[in-house]
Amino acid sequence: AGEAVFAAVDLGATSGRVITGRVGPGKLELAEAHRFANTPVRLPDGLRWDVLALYQGMLDGLREVGRTGPVASIGVDTWAVDYGLLDGDGALLGLPFHYRDARNSGAAERLPDGCGVRELYAVSGLQHLPFNTVFQLLAHRTTAQWEAARTLLLMPDLLVHWLTGSVGAEITNASTTGLFDARSGDWSDALIGRLGLERALFPPLREPGAPAGTLLPHVAEYTGLPGGTPVTTVASHDTASAVAAVPATEADFAYISCGTWSLAGLELDGPVLSEESRAANFTNERGVDGTIRYLRNIMGMWLLEECRRVWERAGAPLGLGGLLADAAGSRPFAAVIDPDDASFLAPGDMPARIDAYLLRTGQTPPRTPGGYVRCVLESLALAHRRTLRRAAELAGRDPVRIHLVGGGSRNELLCQWTADASGLPVTAGPAEATALGNILLQARAHGLVDDLSGMRRLVAGTQDLRHYEPRGNRRDWDRAEDRIGLRHDQAAAG
Ligand code: LFR
Numbered sequence: 001a002g003e004a005v006f007a008a009v010d011l012g013a014t015s016g017r018v019i020t021g022r023v024g025p026g027k028l029e030l031a032e033a034h035r036f037a038n039t040p041v042r043l044p045d046g047l048r049w050d051v052l053a054l055y056q057g058m059l060d061g062l063r064e065v066g067r068t069g070p071v072a073s074i075g076v077d078t079w080a081v082d083y084g085l086l087d088g089d090g091a092l093l094g095l096p097f098h099y100r101d102a103r104n105s106g107a108a109e110r111l112p113d114g115c116g117v118r119e120l121y122a123v124s125g126l127q128h129l130p131f132n133t134v135f136q137l138l139a140h141r142t143t144a145q146w147e148a149a150r151t152l153l154l155m156p157d158l159l160v161h162w163l164t165g166s167v168g169a170e171i172t173n174a175s176t177t178g179l180f181d182a183r184s185g186d187w188s189d190a191l192i193g194r195l196g197l198e199r200a201l202f203p204p205l206r207e208p209g210a211p212a213g214t215l216l217p218h219v220a221e222y223t224g225l226p227g228g229t230p231v232t233t234v235a236s237h238d239t240a241s242a243v244a245a246v247p248a249t250e251a252d253f254a255y256i257s258c259g260t261w262s263l264a265g266l267e268l269d270g271p272v273l274s275e276e277s278r279a280a281n282f283t284n285e286r287g288v289d290g291t292i293r294y295l296r297n298i299m300g301m302w303l304l305e306e307c308r309r310v311w312e313r314a315g316a317p318l319g320l321g322g323l324l325a326d327a328a329g330s331r332p333f334a335a336v337i338d339p340d341d342a343s344f345l346a347p348g349d350m351p352a353r354i355d356a357y358l359l360r361t362g363q364t365p366p367r368t369p370g371g372y373v374r375c376v377l378e379s380l381a382l383a384h385r386r387t388l389r390r391a392a393e394l395a396g397r398d399p400v401r402i403h404l405v406g407g408g409s410r411n412e413l414l415c416q417w418t419a420d421a422s423g424l425p426v427t428a429g430p431a432e433a434t435a436l437g438n439i440l441l442q443a444r445a446h447g448l449v450d451d452l453s454g455m456r457r458l459v460a461g462t463q464d465l466r467h468y469e470p471r472g473n474r475r476d477w478d479r480a481e482d483r484i485g486l487r488h489d490q491a492a493a494g
Contacts, residue, residue, distance in 0.1 A: 265295025
């Protein structure tokens, strides 16, 4: 078998990257071609993605790639749920909204009688997040733009459309809209109809691995890549790509994809749509090859990113390394938060919000940045364990290891504390799981890798991983969690 180079465009909430991956037998090597900031812009009517800057960053990255030679194909992944609307001429109507825009709070109240959150869950199996596409659409449809809208494209599908002219809805990401049927694996005509949305807005679904067209002539010219360079559909939801690249070699594993969000859960063969699962707010998002990503969103590194933004603005730029060293030296279990408290979702003064949460729960706010960092990381470790225990219980599984992938896997404190709190060994890495998943889906479509487990074996055999064994006393973690009243009683699980 041969060897080939693929390009992955991977856009995250804070930065975008274009990365190349060389794949061959026993070989999987990444090289970053270009990295650029993703800076949302607040307009009078809300928080928007600067989609033109993202597109331009992607083109510049592909031009860097073009300097080094041709690629076998290109794949695009981004965060989920957000979308652009196209008019009948194919023009983008306005700038896509950011999922953290305030217009989404309260969107669930716009659901019509007889089609409430229970009915939505029974079909879509999607966790209730205020920014799910379905709620954004119910807010959007009162605007003038809505009248002109003919096609809805999720972010990666929009970028692929601009690269190739082709129109489609990639299935892993479509499953985050709330308008997708978790059982049938198709758009839910029933939900779309009951909510009074136009069925024609939603393009035909595409599976990861399917061809998505070739570069338009002006794109080929700008990037220097050969005309006819194919774009391959990947698992365009970044979390689905990351889960596809989890280096699991055992069957019973749990994963945490940790970046701006921590997505913690299990890979299942079928959805869990019970009322219990809904009440626990677990999602059944689509993975590669019809698998289900049974997981919950945990607020993740966002808490730390926003703290650092505030400290930097206050003129105290603190490097991450220094902050983590200070956190390691701060008093353990001094303060605990529920990372998923709604007050932490929107951009803003995170240290002040943490203070408010702590005062509300009878705790004392930290006095140093290191104290806040310790509070955030210990609280995330607890949220990781809480979420994975509940997922295992609801799905009737018994994971023996946690794979922690994504940028957060570089954070040794978080990895160790996740192991300590949960009592399970943690394998950390790769940090670039999303880009690897993107590349591997393309490599598979080109016949260089066999199947999902072959992809994972290749990651396990080629990438640097670290192992953390649980240490310390789990009782300390229990007591800390009791303070926020969120302890999950394992006795109930038997
Ligand atoms: C992670 C992620 C999550 C999704 C959130 C918002 O980057 O894609 O999976 O819930 O962003 O789209």
